[in-house]
Amino acid sequence: MYILSIETTGKYGSAALIGDDGKLISKSSHEEMSHLKDIMFLADACLKAEGIEPQSIDAVAASIGPGSFTGIRIGVSTARGLAEMLKIPCVAVSSLEGMAALADSHVNEKVRFFVPIINARRGQLYGAIFERNGNGYKAVLSEKQYMIDKFMETLQKLGIKDSEVVFVGDGIDAYESEISEAGAFLLADEEWRYQDAVSVSKLAMQKYERGETVSCDGLLPNYMRKSEAEMRLESGTLSSKIGKLK
Numbered sequence: 001m002y003i004l005s006i007e008t009t010g011k012y013g014s015a016a017l018i019g020d021d022g023k024l025i026s027k028s029s030h031e032e033m034s035h036l037k038d039i040m041f042l043a044d045a046c047l048k049a050e051g052i053e054p055q056s057i058d059a060v061a062a063s064i065g066p067g068s069f070t071g072i073r074i075g076v077s078t079a080r081g082l083a084e085m086l087k088i089p090c091v092a093v094s095s096l097e098g099m100a101a102l103a104d105s106h107v108n109e110k111v112r113f114f115v116p117i118i119n120a121r122r123g124q125l126y127g128a129i130f131e132r133n134g135n136g137y138k139a140v141l142s143e144k145q146y147m148i149d150k151f152m153e154t155l156q157k158l159g160i161k162d163s164e165v166v167f168v169g170d171g172i173d174a175y176e177s178e179i180s181e182a183g184a185f186l187l188a189d190e191e192w193r194y195q196d197a198v199s200v201s202k203l204a205m206q207k208y209e210r211g212e213t214v215s216c217d218g219l220l221p222n223y224m225r226k227s228e229a230e231m232r233l234e235s236g237t238l239s240s241k242i243g244k245l246k
Contacts, residue, residue: 001058002050003204004043004082008035008075009067009095010118010170010195015042017050018201025049026198035074043078054086059213061091061204063098063195066126066143066224067118073221080216089213091204094222096143096169100130101199103168104137106192112164113140115155115185117171123148125171126224129155136206145225148175152182168193 005016013035016026027042027049029035047054062079065072083090099116114137117127125148129141141154148171155165167179168188179185207213 002052002056003059003061003091003201003208004046004057005061005063005091005093005197005201005204006039006043006075006079007063007095007098007195007197007200008039008071008078009063009065010071011068012194013039013042013071013075014195014197015039015046016197016201017046018205019050020205023050024198024201026196026201028196033068033071035071039074039078043082054082057082057086057088059083059089059091059204059208060086061093061200061207062219063095063197063200064092064220065095065222066120066145067095067195069223072223076219076221080219083216083219090216090219091207091213092219093200093203093207094143095195096126096128097130097137098200098203099168099195100128100137101203102192102196103166103188104132105199106188107166107186110164111166111186113160113166115165115167117151117167117169117175119169119171119174120145120225121174125151125175127151127169127171129158136203143224148178152178156182170194 001020007014011032014028027045029038060079060083062075096116100114103114114130117125128143130137162183166186
């Protein structure tokens with residue numbers, strides 16, 4: 001059996017195909033924010049590399065967020081469309097948990113805590129703290145939107161050794177100084193810092209085997225916060241600007 005996974009929540013889009021034998025094939029874009037143009041091409045390239053047709057896929061997985069609003073919409077919509085066309089289930093994977101799994105594949109066993117952070121701008125981040133738990137991860141700090149200073153303060157209060165913690169995600173690019181001031185934590189190298197469909201595939205296979213699937217209509221995005229346009233519309237600032245343009 002095969003699961004096709006899609007990751008478009010970060011700067012670079014990727015797709016991966018995993019079989020029940022653990023074999024993985026992945027294809028990535030090297031062009032920033034080219035998800036709409038590239039994602040179907042990447043998915044098709046995975047299938048061709050394995051020599052199978054779309055009808056051989058048993059499920060479609062998508063990284064549902066948080067991350068880029070546009071990227072999330074593209075990934076979820078693509079996965080839903082494929083699942084509906086092929087009449088197969090979907091698997092929803094958190095982008096943050098996917099990043100934790102990505103980091104776990106690049107560190108030694110002494111590192112037990114994985115801190116994925118995505119830059120949400122204005123001193124904010126989407127983040128969580130995961131601890132390795134058997135073959136999976138449990139959230140020590142739940143997935144939420146945080147201010148960077150409060151997030152680091154909470155991490156320090158947990159009393160975890162710095163050497164047991166690794167940060168991953170583009171939040172490192174934005175908040176490296178704040179992270180370094182708080183402790184001597186391990187920071188993901190650029191080669192494995194950003195979201196990737198390979199880790200999404202591994203988590204998706206585990207979820208599929210546990211029966212954690214949804215219909216195409218049940219695959220929903222996790223934006224974690226409203227878009228700036230929505231917030232401005234609710235506050236009335238967007239409508240007032242529109243009025244001035246009339």
